[in-house]
Amino acid sequence: MSQNDSLFARAQRSTPGGVNSPVRAFRSVGGTPRFITRAEGPYFWDADGKRYIDYIGSWGPAIVGHAHPEVIKAVQAAAANGLSFGAPTEGEILMAEEICKLVPSIEMVRLVSSGTEAAMSALRLARGVTGRDMVIKFEGCYHGHADSMLVKAGSGLLTFGNPTSAGVPADFAKHTMVLDYNDCAQLEETFSNMGDRIAAVIVEPVAGNMNLLRATSEFLQTMRRLCTQHGAVLMFDEVMSGFRVALGGAQSLYGIQPDMTVLGKVIGGGLPVAAFGGRADMMKHLAPLGPVYQAGTLSGNPVAVAAGMSTLKIIQQPSFYEKLGTQTRKLMEGMAMAAREVGVAFSADSVGGMFGIYFSEHVPENYAQIMAGNKERFNQFFHAMLDAGVYLAPSAFEAGFVSAMHSDAVIDETLAAARGSFAKLTA
Numbered sequence: 001m002s003q004n005d006s007l008f009a010r011a012q013r014s015t016p017g018g019v020n021s022p023v024r025a026f027r028s029v030g031g032t033p034r035f036i037t038r039a040e041g042p043y044f045w046d047a048d049g050k051r052y053i054d055y056i057g058s059w060g061p062a063i064v065g066h067a068h069p070e071v072i073k074a075v076q077a078a079a080a081n082g083l084s085f086g087a088p089t090e091g092e093i094l095m096a097e098e099i100c101k102l103v104p105s106i107e108m109v110r111l112v113s114s115g116t117e118a119a120m121s122a123l124r125l126a127r128g129v130t131g132r133d134m135v136i137k138f139e140g141c142y143h144g145h146a147d148s149m150l151v152k153a154g155s156g157l158l159t160f161g162n163p164t165s166a167g168v169p170a171d172f173a174k175h176t177m178v179l180d181y182n183d184c185a186q187l188e189e190t191f192s193n194m195g196d197r198i199a200a201v202i203v204e205p206v207a208g209n210m211n212l213l214r215a216t217s218e219f220l221q222t223m224r225r226l227c228t229q230h231g232a233v234l235m236f237d238e239v240m241s242g243f244r245v246a247l248g249g250a251q252s253l254y255g256i257q258p259d260m261t262v263l264g265k266v267i268g269g270g271l272p273v274a275a276f277g278g279r280a281d282m283m284k285h286l287a288p289l290g291p292v293y294q295a296g297t298l299s300g301n302p303v304a305v306a307a308g309m310s311t312l313k314i315i316q317q318p319s320f321y322e323k324l325g326t327q328t329r330k331l332m333e334g335m336a337m338a339a340r341e342v343g344v345a346f347s348a349d350s351v352g353g354m355f356g357i358y359f360s361e362h363v364p365e366n367y368a369q370i371m372a373g374n375k376e377r378f379n380q381f382f383h384a385m386l387d388a389g390v391y392l393a394p395s396a397f398e399a400g401f402v403s404a405m406h407s408d409a410v411i412d413e414t415l416a417a418a419r420g421s422f423a424k425l426t427a
C-alpha cells in the first residue's frame with residue numbers, strides 16, 4: 001500500500017471524506033488524493049516521495065512559486081515577534097495602502113481571513129448600504145460558501161434561487177437570483193422587472209470556478225450601466241482573478257470600475273488573508289463607523305499580512321505579468337498542438353497566469369458549453385498526467401494556475417507529459 005493510500009484511509013476515520021475541502025478528495029476524477037509533504041518553486045512532493053509539477057498553486061495563491069525565500073523570511077521575521085495580538089498593527093495599514101494603490105477602484109478596504117468571509121461581508125454591506133435584499137449571481141460562479149451564495153437557478157427564467165446545499169433555508173435562497181453568465185438580455189430583463197429591489201450584482205469578471213470562462217466586455221459593461229441606473233452595487237469577486245490575470249485584476253483588463261471588489265488567494269501569499277473594499281462612501285457603513293456589523297479575531301493577522309505583503313512586492317517586479325502570461329500561453333499552445341497531433345478534440349485558453357483546458361473543439365463561451373465538454377476524457381487525461389508527474393486540478397470544472405517559477409524547462413517537461421497522455425487517450 002502506498003503512503004497516500006494509507007494516509008487517505010486514516011484521514012477518513014477522523015475527517016469527513018478525509019479532506020478539509022471537498023475538491024481535494026478526487027471524487028470527480030476518482031482515485032486516491034495525494035498527501036503533500038513539501039513544496040518548492042513549481043513543484044510539490046507527495047507522501048511517497050513522488051515529485052509533481054504543480055498547476056493548482058494552492059488554487060491560486062502560490063503565484064511566486066512555493067516557499068519563495070523572501071516570503072518565508074518575512075513570515076519567519078513576523079512570527080518571531082508574536083503570532084497575533086487582537087490589536088492593530090502598522091502592517092495592516094501598509095497592506096491596505098498597497099491594495100488601494102494596486103486596485104484604484106478600492107478607496108478603502110477591510111482585511112478578513114477567507115474569500116468566503118470577504119464575499120459574505122461585502123454582500124451584507126451592499127444590502128446595508130442600499131436597504132435592499134435581492135442579489136444577483138451567475139450560474140457557475142463561486143463566491144464562497146455563505147448561505148446566500150449556495151444557490152442555483154430556479155426552474156424557468158426570472159424565478160428565485162434554490163439552495164444547492166442542504167442546510168440552506170429556502171427563505172435565504174429566495175433573496176438570490178441566478179442568471180446565465182455572458183447573457184446580457186437576461187440581465188436587462190431582470191433589471192427592468194425588479195431593478196429597484198436589487199442590492200448587488202456579484203460576478204467573477206474572469207470566471208475560474210467552472211473552469212476558465214472569460215466574460216465578454218459587453219456583459220460587464222451592461223452590468224456596470226444597469227447597476228448605476230438602478231442604484232445597485234456592482235461587486236467584482238476577484239478572489240481568484242485579482243493579482244492573477246493582471247496586477248490590477250480583471251477590472252484593469254476590462255477598464256471597468258466596480259463599486260466593490262472582493263479579494264483573497266494571492267493577497268495572502270499562501271496564508272489566510274482576504275479582503276473586500278471599494279467606494280469609501282460605502283465602506284464607511286461598516287462597524288465601527290456605521291451600522292453594518294463585521295469583525296474577526298484573526299483579521300489582519302501579522303504573520304499572514306507579512307506573507308501577503310512580501311508576495312505583493314514580488315509581483316510588482318518589472319515584467320512579472322508579461323513573463324507569467326508568456327509562460328502560461330506557451331503551456332496552452334503546446335498542449336493544444338499536442339492534442340491536435342493525435343486528433344483529440346481539445347481547446348485551451350489563458351488570461352495572465354490562469355488557464356483553462358477543455359475537451360471540446362472550441363473554447364467555451366458560456367456555462368452550458370463548458371458543461372458539454374468531455375468529462376471522461378478529462379479524467380483519463382488527468383490521471384495520465386498525474387502518473388507522469390504533473391498535478392492538474394482534480395476536476396474538469398476548475399481553472400489551472402502557473403507560477404513565476406514555471407520556467408521553460410518546467411513547461412517543456414509538462415508538454416512532454418501531455419504528448420504521452422494525449423496519445424494514451426486515443427490508444
Ligand SMILES: *Cc1c(COP(=O)(O)O)cnc(C)c1O
Pocket residue numbers: 113114115116117119142143144145204208209237238239240241264265274
Ligand atoms: C476561492 C474563491 C472564493 C472563496 O475563497 P475561500 O478563501 O476559499 O473562502 C470566493 N470567490 C472566488 C471567485 C474564489 O475563487
